[in-house]
Amino acid sequence: MARNLQKHILQIASGLFYSQGIRATGVDAIVKAAGTTKMSLYKYFPSKHDLVLAYLHKNREAFGVRISAGIYAHADSPKQKMLAIFDVFDEPQSSPKFRGCPFINASAEFAENAHPIRQATAEFSESFVQLLADLAREAGANDAEQLANQLAMLIAGAIAKEQMQQQSGAMRSARAAAEILIAHSLTG
Template identity: 35%
Template sequence: MPTKRSQTPPIEPASDAKPKAAERIRRTARELFYREGIRAIGVEEIVTRAGVTKPSLYRSYASKDELAAEYLRDYEVAFWKVFEAGAQIHPDDARAQLMAYFEGLAQRATQAGYRGCGLTNAVVEYPGDEHPARKVAEEHKQKLRERLIELSTAMGAQDPALLANGLLLLLEGTYSSGQLFGPHGPAESLVKVANQLIDASLR
């Protein structure tokens, strides 16, 4: 953990420096929270790495909990961009749309240093229902399940909800196992298993 600064950092100007400081805080928190976990990172480390003062952080966020929730909102926006990217390439093929995401995930999850899904990790870190970060993660997972049901319906599954549940289990298993096994782990088989699951649901 970085050592504390020996001198008090200068106070930022009250005008245009505020948005810049807020963005540095947000970017630094995103990087640290994803790599190290939300609980493991304190406010002191965030402001030190971001090169701002604690008052700068608290002017933008009421608490570390709110900053964590904002990190996950940003993460969710990025997730949906990647998840829905296949729709632009395969607008009329729900299966191809989904498999585009699965193929990319299989590659990411077999890379060294993979840290899984930030939203899934937050659910594990905060088992209680009231934490702001937990609420963002729960809402996201519900939306993801609903989206998988939509795609399963479009694929012609006999039981779209059942297929969606199976696909969601594959995704969550990949987010976790990728962190454990790395290259040549179970994530390597994600695309093949997903295709077999989809094929079985269409019979």
């Protein structure tokens, strides 16, 4: 039962953090929405920052699963895998509940470089770029790191555009630009 309460608190907090923002969501709101007590929340998450870090960790795992499923189930070549990542990110953008990337949002709310939440978002970003660089190297890209950074910027920009103007088709446009960058990088 205790493990279920911990997961329930994290699930409720995750929804509130994503829909309302981290700083705007107080512990009292989380406790009320979860139907629990502060004592229970603090038993599992000693501070709100610990709860936010758990939220980011949960999202990182979920992104990993979605990306793996999307690129490895529907793409054969490294080039197709890089492009499939755009499709993975395009899917949730059609939801009316779409509020952007939880990592970009958290990074914007915690701008201090030394803050643990900001560091967690930076680690996610670095690991995502590394995944793209690994795929670019597999594909034979001339400069895998540069291509990975360019693709990551296209994805982040498309997410931000879609957050500001839903149903804009930004990720599809970013994917089209990625096809050009990838083709250029593979041919030199």
